[in-house]
Amino acid sequence: MNHEELLEATDVWVSKERESSLKVIEHLVEIAKRGLHFERGSGSLFKFLVDRYHYSESAAWRRVRAVEACLKVPEALEMDMGVTMLALMDQLSREAKATPEKTREVMGATQGMPVKKAEEKARELFHLPPPKRKVVICAKEEVHQLWRQVKGKLAHLSDEQILEKLCREVLKDDAPQKVSKQSPDARIFGTVLRRQQLRRAQSCEFVSAITGKRCGSIHDLEIDHKVPFSKGGKTTAQNARVLCANHNRFCSNRGAP
Numbered sequence: 001m002n003h004e005e006l007l008e009a010t011d012v013w014v015s016k017e018r019e020s021s022l023k024v025i026e027h028l029v030e031i032a033k034r035g036l037h038f039e040r041g042s043g044s045l046f047k048f049l050v051d052r053y054h055y056s057e058s059a060a061w062r063r064v065r066a067v068e069a070c071l072k073v074p075e076a077l078e079m080d081m082g083v084t085m086l087a088l089m090d091q092l093s094r095e096a097k098a099t100p101e102k103t104r105e106v107m108g109a110t111q112g113m114p115v116k117k118a119e120e121k122a123r124e125l126f127h128l129p130p131p132k133r134k135v136v137i138c139a140k141e142e143v144h145q146l147w148r149q150v151k152g153k154l155a156h157l158s159d160e161q162i163l164e165k166l167c168r169e170v171l172k173d174d175a176p177q178k179v180s181k182q183s184p185d186a187r188i189f190g191t192v193l194r195r196q197q198l199r200r201a202q203s204c205e206f207v208s209a210i211t212g213k214r215c216g217s218i219h220d221l222e223i224d225h226k227v228p229f230s231k232g233g234k235t236t237a238q239n240a241r242v243l244c245a246n247h248n249r250f251c252s253n254r255g256a257p
């Protein structure tokens with residue numbers, strides 16, 4: 001099959017996957033109403049899902065939350081929401097101590113939205129503060145020791161405040177900008193020009209010729225030649241663009257502009 005046929009076939013299967021996931025939730029709601037998990041020896045629906053269907057704990061927990069959302073708002077299964085959205089609505093509804101009527105209102109206002117935007121909107125409607133994000137970093141021992149030293153010097157601050165302070169120090173842009181002395185005939189972009197381009201773009205600049213969508217990734221950013229160096233492109237700011245590593249490889253492999 002060609003590219004379009006592959007994408008269209010995948011669209012169909014993704015739709016079927018979502019339908020089947022919601023059908024599972026519909027059945028689990030009925031199981032919960034009938035107490036069949038208790039009858040089968042499980043002390044909770046969560047344990048029943050892990051023991052009988054071998055879901056991972058995170059997957060089981062997400063489905064339990066989705067079931068709770070549907071028990072609170074029975075028509076939730078008829079709304080344009082997947083399992084993750086249903087679980088999110090239950091979590092936020094509990095956090096806000098919301099009534100079923102208010103939860104139903106928020107569900108109606110957020111159905112069909114991407115999860116992140118739906119959470120922002122739901123928090124606004126539930127009058128909840130923005131969420132705090134968990135930051136988990138795996139580091140080698142040397143970096144861990146450096147972190148301990150930093151915490152020792154800034155013992156009056158919380159971990160969150162220390163991280164904020166370090167991030168703001170890195171991102172502050174009040175120092176005079178150095179003049180780039182980049183040679184246009186060098187193959188590699190120098191440090192100064194690299195920093196200038198990263199500061200300018202801040203994310204991957206790849207734009208799909210098919211959808212017009214910009215990637216926008218902020219991870220593994222690299223500086224690339226718009227006109228390849230091998231085809232006479234110069235190493236200048238005018239011929240520089242910021243790409244994530246994946247799109248840089250994609251453009252290189254496909255010869256894409």
